[in-house]
Every structure is written in C-alpha cells, then in structure tokens.
Amino acid sequence: MALFHFFFAWNDFFGPLIYLARNRKANPITVGLTDFNGLYSSETQLILAAAIISMVLPLTIFFLAQRVFIQGIVITGVDK
Numbered sequence: 001m002a003l004f005h006f007f008f009a010w011n012d013f014f015g016p017l018i019y020l021a022r023n024r025k026a027n028p029i030t031v032g033l034t035d036f037n038g039l040y041s042s043e044t045q046l047i048l049a050a051a052i053i054s055m056v057l058p059l060t061i062f063f064l065a066q067r068v069f070i071q072g073i074v075i076t077g078v079d080k
Contacts (some may be wrong), residue, residue, distance in 0.1 A: 003065055006058075007058060010030075012030065013031065033050055033054060
C-alpha cells in the first residue's frame with residue numbers, strides 16, 4: 001500500500017498545481033517538468049534528460065521493492 005501511495009503522490013500533477021500555485025519553490029517534479037518544457041520547448045534533449053532524471057527515484061524504488069510490489073499485485077488478483 002505504501003508503494004502505491006508513493007507512486008501516486010510522485011505522479012500527482014493537479015493537486016500540487018492548485019495548492020502550491022503561489023510557492024514556486026515547493027513545486028514537485030511533475031509541475032517543474034511542465035515549467036521546464038515551457039522554457040525549453042525547442043530543446044528536446046534537455047526535456048528528455050530532465051524526464052529521465054525525474055524517473056530515477058521511482059525506478060530505483062521499484063527495482064529494490066520489486067518482489068513485494070509484484071507479490072501484492074498477484075495476491076489481490078488471485079481468487080482464493
């Protein structure tokens with residue numbers, strides 16, 4: 001459950017965009033990527049690099065907790 005909540009909070013876009021509209025320093029990475037895309041829309045290599053950097057932490061957590069993550073999905077899908 002904690003993994004699902006972490007990934008949901010990491011990918012949330014509209015909540016932080018609404019609640020943190022005045023505080024630009026507290027924006028999460030998803031909102032920052034949108035701002036970055038607005039600044040460098042013609043520089044696709046910079047946008048791709050920023051997107052890859054933003055995926056490092058979720059991918060690391062997924063690979064470290066892969067067994068627990070997949071086991072939780074399998075258990076909820078199996079009818080006992």
